[in-house]
Amino acid sequence: MIIGKVVGSLxxxxxxxxxVGSKFMIVEPVEMMEIAQSRLVAIDxxxxxxxxxxxxxxGSAARIGCxxxxxxxxxxxxGIIDEGQDWSK
Amino acid sequence: MIIGKVVGSLxxxxxxxxxVGSKFMIVEPVEMMEIAQSRLVAIDxxxxxxxxxxxxxxGSAARIGCxxxxxxxxxxxxGIIDEGQDWSK
Amino acid sequence: MIIGKVVGSLxxxxxxxxxVGSKFMIVEPVEMMEIAQSRLVAIDxxxxxxxxxxxxxxGSAARIGCxxxxxxxxxxxxGIIDEGQDWSK
Amino acid sequence: MIIGKVVGSLxxxxxxxxxVGSKFMIVEPVEMMEIAQSRLVAIDxxxxxxxxxxxxxxGSAARIGCxxxxxxxxxxxxGIIDEGQDWSK
Amino acid sequence: MIIGKVVGSLxxxxxxxxxVGSKFMIVEPVEMMEIAQSRLVAIDxxxxxxxxxxxxxxGSAARIGCxxxxxxxxxxxxGIIDEGQDWSK
Numbered sequence: 001m002i003i004g005k006v007v008g009s010l011x012x013x014x015x016x017x018x019x020v021g022s023k024f025m026i027v028e029p030v031e032m033m034e035i036a037q038s039r040l041v042a043i044d045x046x047x048x049x050x051x052x053x054x055x056x057x058x059g060s061a062a063r064i065g066c067x068x069x070x071x072x073x074x075x076x077x078x079g080i081i082d083e084g085q086d087w088s089k
Numbered sequence: 090m091i092i093g094k095v096v097g098s099l100x101x102x103x104x105x106x107x108x109v110g111s112k113f114m115i116v117e118p119v120e121m122m123e124i125a126q127s128r129l130v131a132i133d134x135x136x137x138x139x140x141x142x143x144x145x146x147x148g149s150a151a152r153i154g155c156x157x158x159x160x161x162x163x164x165x166x167x168g169i170i171d172e173g174q175d176w177s178k
Numbered sequence: 179m180i181i182g183k184v185v186g187s188l189x190x191x192x193x194x195x196x197x198v199g200s201k202f203m204i205v206e207p208v209e210m211m212e213i214a215q216s217r218l219v220a221i222d223x224x225x226x227x228x229x230x231x232x233x234x235x236x237g238s239a240a241r242i243g244c245x246x247x248x249x250x251x252x253x254x255x256x257g258i259i260d261e262g263q264d265w266s267k
Numbered sequence: 268m269i270i271g272k273v274v275g276s277l278x279x280x281x282x283x284x285x286x287v288g289s290k291f292m293i294v295e296p297v298e299m300m301e302i303a304q305s306r307l308v309a310i311d312x313x314x315x316x317x318x319x320x321x322x323x324x325x326g327s328a329a330r331i332g333c334x335x336x337x338x339x340x341x342x343x344x345x346g347i348i349d350e351g352q353d354w355s356k
Numbered sequence: 357m358i359i360g361k362v363v364g365s366l367x368x369x370x371x372x373x374x375x376v377g378s379k380f381m382i383v384e385p386v387e388m389m390e391i392a393q394s395r396l397v398a399i400d401x402x403x404x405x406x407x408x409x410x411x412x413x414x415g416s417a418a419r420i421g422c423x424x425x426x427x428x429x430x431x432x433x434x435g436i437i438d439e440g441q442d443w444s445k
Contacts, residue, residue: 001291001308001341003277010092012144014135015168016154024090024144024168032306039121041090041144046281055279055291055308057339060149060327065283065339072146072154072167074090078339079282079291099181101233103224104257105243113179113233113257128210130179130233149238161235161243161256163179188359190411192402193435196420202357202411202435217388219357219411238416250434252357252417268380268397268430270366299395313370322368322380322397324428327416332372332428345428346371346380 001055003081004029006048010041018071019043025077027056042075043068055079090144092170093118095137099130107160108132114166116145131164132157144168179233181259182207184226188219196249197221203255205234220253221246233257268322270348271296273315277308285338286310292344294323309342310335322346357411359437360385362404366397374427375399381433383412398431399424411435 004027012024023044030053040056045066048054054077062076063069093116101113112133119142129145134155137143143166151165152158182205190202201222208231218234223244226232232255240254241247271294279291290311297320307323312333315321321344329343330336360383368380379400386409396412401422404410410433418432419425 003308010144011171011174012168013171015144016135018153019167041092046283055277055282057341059341061330061339061341063150063153064285064330064337070153072150072165074146074148074150076339079279079286082278082280085278099233100260100263101257102260104233105224107242108256130181152239152242159242161239161254163235163237163239188411189438189441190435191438193411194402197435219359241417241420248420250413250417250420250422250432252413252415270397313372322366322371324430326430328419328428328430331374331419331426343428346368346375349367349369352367 001057001078002029002033004033004054004056006050006052006054006077007039008050016072018068019073022066022068022071022073027054027075027077040075042077043073044077046077046080048077048080053081055081090146090167091118091122093122093143093145095139095141095143095166096128097139105161107157108162111155111157111160111162116143116164116166129164131166132162133166135166135169137166137169142170144170179235179256180207180211182211182232182234184228184230184232184255185217186228194250196246197251200244200246200249200251205232205253205255218253220255221251222255224255224258226255226258231259233259268324268345269296269300271300271321271323273317273319273321273344274306275317283339285335286340289333289335289338289340294321294342294344307342309344310340311344313344313347315344315347320348322348357413357434358385358389360389360410360412362406362408362410362433363395364406372428374424375429378422378424378427378429383410383431383433396431398433399429400433402433402436404433404436409437411437
């Protein structure tokens, strides 16, 4: 998984039926995790807000994280990082 | 998922039988999402047109997005982004 | 999926039993798709020849593309691109 | 799999229910394995400590490594490397 | 799949039970395949030796290549390349 900051959300009216009700968030990986990874779109299944630092799971794990195993999802927010932690050490 | 712009389509007469009827689109990721990702070929299951900005799912999620779980697809257009949104902030 | 050119083939006598009969091809992604991807070895299930431009599927999609779901394959040639198309626009 | 050093841990109170009880560790790949890979968050299923060198499996393998096949996990610590080995040769 | 050279092996006494009996090899991708890929740890299921050039499958294909579908493996040596071939042309 990677750590990222939620920087925005995204609307898509015309989409796969299986994505109806899914919330698209734009996540920016934190600096130490960004070499191979630019921003990505992740589905939020736990109620993350813009500005929060989150844990993003990718691949088949993402569908499981959203309890939407039959939806075309390859990235999901699966945890919000508790405040006051320094993961850059 | 990533955001990209549909920049072209592609024809392949000789292909896996399971891909018959699939529409190959060439998608160019938007700038903020392109570090690790150059253009790719994605199957369109929702009727995206050239010039539209779309959400692309990759990996096993792509087959699910196209309702073609037994087809050799690793990238699919799963949503068209509503106009008037600025995802570069 | 990505577009690549078949630039060679490869022989492996000592290999996983499940790969017996599989044809290993070396594929070089076309320039606009090569940032994150150098050459790779893909299984050919449709009869591609050296010099042809092909569509390569990766990940679990590759096994499906070759109808070899129990073989250790992570890249497969799933289509040959029709001649006369310009995908670099 | 890649080799990395456990450099920290991470707490997430608000997370996917399926992750309750999982221990989030921050792993830094060793130099020879870091070109395409910056730090990542991996679930520890074997009791690795900070400072130890570990083997990290990614993708669907990670869920299997943690015996949590229905949890949204895409990276797991699956082995601790015995001391006294030089893998940089 | 990628082509790499086996450059070393690795011991891990404390590891996932499902990895008991697996042999960890360090593989260095050949130059033309190394842009996105630094060294990696792959399980050897076919008896490759140090110095040999091998074919490595990644992702879920790796578990299949080792006949260890329930083990946390994301890279496996699935073939040894016959000598006398030039794959750099």
